[in-house]
Amino acid sequence: MNIAILGFGTVGSGVYKIIQNAKRQAQNLHVKHILIRKNKKPDLPEMTDSIDEILNDKDVDVVVEVIGGIEPAHQYIVDALKHKKHVITANKAVIAEYMDEFTRIAAENDAKFYFESSVGGGIPWIQGLERALRVDDVTKIQGIFNGTSNFILDQMHRTGKPFNEVLMEAQQLGYAEADPSADIDGIDVANKLCISVDIAYDLFIKPTAELPIFGIRNITEDDMTHFDKLGMTIKLMGKSHQRGNEFDYMVEPTLYYGDTLEAHTRDNYNLISLIGETIGTLKFMGQGAGQLPTANAVIQDILDIFQGKEHLKREFKSSFKFQPNLTKNDYIVRSEIDCSPLFKGFESELRGDYLLIHNIPVGEMHRLMRKVLQRDESAFMASLPTKKGGAAK
Template sequence: MIRLDIAILGLGTVGGGVKDIINESPRLKEKLNVAAIWVRKEKVDATQNKTNDYQSILDNDDIKVIVETLGGIHPAYEMIMDAFKAGKNVVTANKAVVAKYMEEFIHEAKQNHVSFRFEPSVAGGIPWIQNLKRVLRIDDVQSIGGILNGTSNFIIDAIANQHVSFAEALKQAQDLGYAEADPTADIDGYDVENKLCISTDLAFNTLVKPGDAIKKVGIRNLLKEDVDFFLGRNMNIKLIGQARLYNQDKLAISIEPTLLPVDNTIATVNGNLNYVQLTGDTIGPLGFLGQGAGRKPTANALLQDVVDILENNPYYDIDGSHRLVIDNHNFAAEYILRTELDLIDLQDVSRLEGRYWHLANQTIESAHMLYQEVLQRDNKAIMFRQ
């Protein structure tokens, strides 16, 4: 059997998980060899294959696959591009760099006749991209979305079921390693945005990047009062990212705290789990539940990509030829907004109860414009999609 030499970039949570799974699995040790581990200068240890000399890895013809686990944009972007130019296949879990540079990576990989794979960049250990590719062999996909951030889901669930405040729930998430010291990416929707861009590129064979066109409301301003208010009406809150195709050439894309009946499938997804789904022409709605992050689940998905390269399993080809336009002006939705402001004089806005206002006859675009105006005067306001 051919044994594939790989190099791991970074030996943190996920990189360490990749190394551990290989070491612990006799079947993987027969297939894969960790020939080098790139780390920052202060962490070099020659006795453990750790080096900060990336060029030596690029120059090693025996190393066929680079496993990038650094996270962030730099130096990940430069190292991935250099790997392609050196004729190396790349697998990564780095949603931020994939979402931003998908087009460049695909082009460079094709130019150098190597593979670029990123299964764990969306929904961690869930085989979401693999199954999305299978559906696309037969169906056109009409919509994708779901719970794409386990940290925000954990926080909402803790507020609802442990009856704690947002601050207490966030502290729990940080203590458990689900949230970073700076939780901005998780609670303001940026992590979901990256994953949604990658999924949209694949589902619709287009190329979209994070930015203002994708309408975002995070959970930073969520209060226990909000969770209790809607639970009293048999509704759960979930931070949902979704992309829908309409008029054949337009995409409505948004990330919003969304109200769901408590017995809805997505509403019952608790803890730090992810739930991602698609709707296809013939298969209809199809959903996947599992760990969206974590050391072993993410490392497992990375290694699935590595083994696919070893076994020459084909990969879905994205060329971005469907140049779809993000347009949230024509997609109808209804919202509820909690604010200290009096909105009684606004058209299509009515008081629901107390500080909660119902926004009728809205598009995604119009509702988010109104919300941004409200935030200028009440920076603690929050909007929920109904």
């Protein structure tokens, strides 16, 4: 099977490395082309700066898109599918934005569009979710979807170091980009949760500014100390629930008691779970980022195509409606302003520097928190556990 790799960064070079050192079933794979930027000197004989050379090569069976970002990745994927080439991508941003289009064009051209590596890195999360959906309705998804933010929170918790210092360490280790916004503001989690929700509920939802998304940019070492005294650990979570014909969706810092798996998920690891009617709770844990774990998931998708293994077909035609206030949580808020008047319609209490708000709908909490941030851009919030042994339901 002949493969073209678009992009030769961390993941692209990892895919090449695994195929070059092929073991087991990967020995049947061959890299024929590697697309590099215009005017970049080729270091390998497979390298080319011509996408047309790849698209017009009838011997290329699979195109692996690992450029990242929206364009030109979006156009390259569309063009490859229209040339009847199977496409595999690890690019969560472009999938979250265009999954419905890619799925439709792939079907029209009798091609496969697979993306296991886009969510959870090396964890077989998409595969596990699709298997559960063959039998069950999935009524809840939640997870630590982002290894960078988890590394930052874990290191702050364990060392007491301030946010900016740990962020710099993450950048030096290659966990965080020079511009870490996607990781620390919850955008990366939002993309991955959108992809998971698309599959679970058979609908298409894009990550937009209107969705309830709150990141970890404003957390301080004092916050960490306070949560530690309460016997809690904080994680940046993506969560979704489905009830009747409605579903919700949120990205938010979430506190867990120390007896939970989430509290013990360390460093750059991910932990993603689902609840199905008959299977109950399934949790998937592993390295959610990194060159070889992510490249391994790309290779698994290539082998599925090589062996004719079908993935779950989605048409995105379900009638589920997004309802941001489907579930209620308790929250803790830290702000330099008195924000209690904003929450006067809900039971609240002041505990030291923190305001506790009880039983507030999630969408309403995020809407009011945006108002708090307009007056205090350093404010922070997190959802609270409802009982020992867990976090907010």
